[in-house]
Amino acid sequence: MLTLTRFKMTMAAPAAVVVLLSACLQQGAPKAPNVHGSLIFQLNDTDSVAIPGYWYADTLVLNNADESLTLIPSDTIDNAWSVPVFDGSISLINDTGHWKDNLRSGDYKVPVQWKPQQTQEAAPDWSNDTLSWLLSFGEQDPWFGQLYLQQAGTLCRGSIATPTGDFRYLHGNLNESGAMRLQTFDGAHLFYFKGSLSAQGDIVDGVFLSGNHYSTPFSGTRISSSDNGLAEAPKAQWTGLPLAYSGVSIDGDSVHWTAKSAKGVHVLSVMGSWCPNCMDEHRLLLNLSARHPELTIHTLAFERGADNDQGKATALQRLSRYSEQMGVDNGRPNWRITLVGPASKTEAQKALPFLNRVVSFPTAVVHREGQDAPWIHSGFNGPAMGPAYEIEVAKFTSAVSGSLENR
Structure with a gap:
């Protein structure tokens, strides 16, 4: 268990105690340079997002696939770490707390928990092959995307393209039984995708969740990664007026x-x-x-x-x-x-x-x-x-x- 107080240059800081895997560090002893684990975001009673990361002294680094987010102690909130760029924070006391998204109206929070692990996982050996699916989200007014994935064993990484941008770094698992789980947390968005592969390789029973406030069904048709299955979005045009x-x-x-x-x-x-x-x-x-x-x-x-x-x-x-x-x-x-x-x-x-x-x-x-x-x-x-x-x-x-x- 990792117990953290707010790390500041105050009289209380030297008394901070870190307990890791039942081994106590004596007061004044240097902290282990890297304490690895995952930050678990609990979206609902059954679904959670696990973002791997590590602590370095009082800094939390989250690894969102090929992207790293460095969270430093907040200047304004006790027991909290500031999310870069997007103005939110992660609060933790005795490994338990919440992510607060300040960009959303109201007091929007998602419960989180830090779970340490004993060793750091080895870097995956990613395949050069790319898998792809044309995705359809929602039922009454569907919107579309194209999923691209690489695999390393049961691990996978990739992104979803849309006509106007992408879902950035996705990572997760695709196991031998066809269960697919993808996730991302970049400080602004907390996304989770779950579904299953049919015998034909299509994605069925898909559900897309954004934080704890939104969910919609989705499905996917397997296509070649060289195919662009998306319709081109409308383009902004110059009206002739001065810029x-x-x-x-x-x-x-x-x-x-x-x-x-x-x-x-x-x-x-x-x-x-x-x-x-x-x-x-x-x-x-x-x-x-x-x-x-x-x-x-x-x-x-x-x-x-x-x-x-x-x-x-x-x-x-x-x-x-x-x-x-x-x-x-x-x-x-x-x-x-x-x-x-x-x-x-x-x-x-x-x-x-x-x-x-x-x-x-x-x-x-x-x-x-x-x-x-x-x-x-x-x-x-x-x-x-x-x-x-x-x-x-x-x-x-x-x-x-x-x-x-x-x-």
């Missing part, structure tokens, strides 16, 4: 920008700090900014709760933390973060009438001085999608260098 926006900077100043007098290359990223696909696009833009220091990037944020004055103040505080955690901060003079409106595609289109619609968050718009029309890209496939992500990298790189047509 311009207004809002509030994270310093609280009014912002008004127009492309009419803008020099050089500008990227407008229509996003929300609550959006994991937006985070993936942001990281690509960070790389492009490092390679092209002349590039100016405008993060146009549409935030949850920003439809009233108090909500706007909270959103600006969240964006300030987002700026720091995502590497923008004050060290990048050519990067501007502006709160433009509430988290709504309808409101985003109203605030940005140069777009005929906002199909999804993120939406990227690249303006080049002297170019007749901007380059517009709806949605984003992140690094969990492998080759599809490399295509995104190539598109964005070409767009900022001027060698890609509008699409």
